[in-house]
Amino acid sequence: MRQSLLFSKTGKNPPADEVSRNAKLLVRAGFAHKEMAGVWTFLPLGLRVIEKIKQIIREELDAVGANEMAMTALQRSQPWEASGRWDDRVVDDWFKTKLKNGTELGLAFTHEEPITDLMRNHISSYRDLPIYAYQFQTKFRNELRAKSGVMRGREFLMKDLYDFSLDEKQHLEFYEKMKGVYARIFDRIGIGDRTYLTMSSGGSFSKYSFEFQTLTEAGEDVIV
Template sequence: MRVSQLFTKTSKTAPGDEISKNAQLLIRAGFIHKEMAGVYTYLPLGKRVLDKIIQVIREEMNRVGGNEVSLTALQPKDTWEASGRWSDEVMDVWFKTRLANGAELGLAPTHEEPLTKLMKSFISSHKDLPVYPYQFQIKFRNELRSKSGLMRGREFWMKDLYSFSRSEDEHNEFYQRMSDAYDMVYRRLGIGDITYKTFASGGSFSKYSHEFQTVSDVGEDTIYIHEGRRLAINEEVYNDEVLADLNLNRDELIEKRAVEVGNIFTLGTRFSDAFDLNYTDENGDSKRVFMGSYGIGPSRLMGLLAEHFADDKGLVWPKNVAPYRVYLVSIGENGSREADRLYDELTREGIEVIYDDRDERPGRKFADAELMGIPYRLIVSDRLVESGQLEIVDRSSGEQRLLTAPEVLAILR
């Protein structure tokens, strides 16, 4: 991608009503555009980051046997009345509307009901189980507070997987596999060391659920961490009973602020009861399907990564989710000719490169590279062309090196 072909531009300022650091930086760097509180458009650079985060999650979901689907956002009233969750008094985040004929619809805030209803067409025998459908989809929730940028939106991206098992034991085995898969996602995104499996309320489904909480000063949750066991307790269930269940003492735990980046729930037969989802076992007996749900918000993760790794110059993306691996800067007439040739070579090698070919001051180009958070900046100038060298700068460490083209390629491959 050439910067001259990119319609977006960087800015020194963010909207005055945007108070979250992640959204301020992402807007200034040209990654997102704010439509209204809690609602953002993903621009070309931001879409590339979001897609890469989604791909990391997709690979781990496929690794545990997930089947990717795409469910509808528009939901009929009767589907949700079957579970009792159409009422605003039961679930108060609905966006609802009507068809021209007066029929009520809602924009799905989650998908337990429609997917359970769907699976009645595909599950009848023990041979049909277990099965693990999942999707990436935009969700809609009428949040009262949307002041945390991408970390709390009214319209946001969610990965939701639902497990359909023959028994609680079979479910529990998969539940642990999903916990391990989530750990792998966070490690791959560079936040594994500060993300903790956290005991939280199971609501009406089970005694406990588990959240994955990433330690951050901007977090809305308070958790209590046992570093040695790599687990935590959410403040909402921090009491003597839970401590006893986990064989923990208060003086072993450290209080921290954190951002919830995922959750896993045991649903049991809550929804299979509501939709009469059964299977026939090996003996010909009818049994209820046992369910679980597992959520990760890719857009929330994008906001967290933007905020967590940023410095005073701008964004600093982990290499595997950065929109491009290298920001190529040309300076001078000979530098531009060599940069053109190098851009073609990097592209042929399959290296993701954004080439700043604008007629701009070098300082402006450098500042934009730093604001965008591209892992490497590669400088080609008249002086460097004469010496047969290139200057490569590591965005994270700031390290600058003068290298030959083959040496640079070896780093970027």
């Protein structure tokens, strides 16, 4: 891409209502444009960075036998009602809407329920397992307060990976393998030396999970 062909320009003044350092730098460098609180457009340079990161992730996940797919952002209610997470008293992050016939739909804030429902149509025997599926998909969360620039938004891109194993032993083996895969991804991106495996900070599955956190001046958590 020739710089002379780029329509995005560098600037001196970030959005007046933006306090996050990462967002100010991205706007000034011409990588992103703020549409509203928690909603960002990625300009050509910003999109190139995202696509390069996605390709690194693809290479590492494909190498361990994961399959890339693309699920829908628009969600029917039934799989979520079965898990209890369609109820706004249980999950208050939903953006919901209705079809003209009155059918209620939601914009996915995550995809555990729909992929579990989908796999019922594709797993018919233990011989089909294990299955590892991942995607890059836009998520929508009705955050009370969008903050931290592009790091906590109401619309954002997420990579999610789902594991359907034969038994708990196979699942735990894959889980441990994935820790190494993510470490290689962070190394290739260039942040491995300041990225740490930590306990999960919250959420529906926090007692089953860990997080990777990267030290940055724009961060809010303190690692102890």
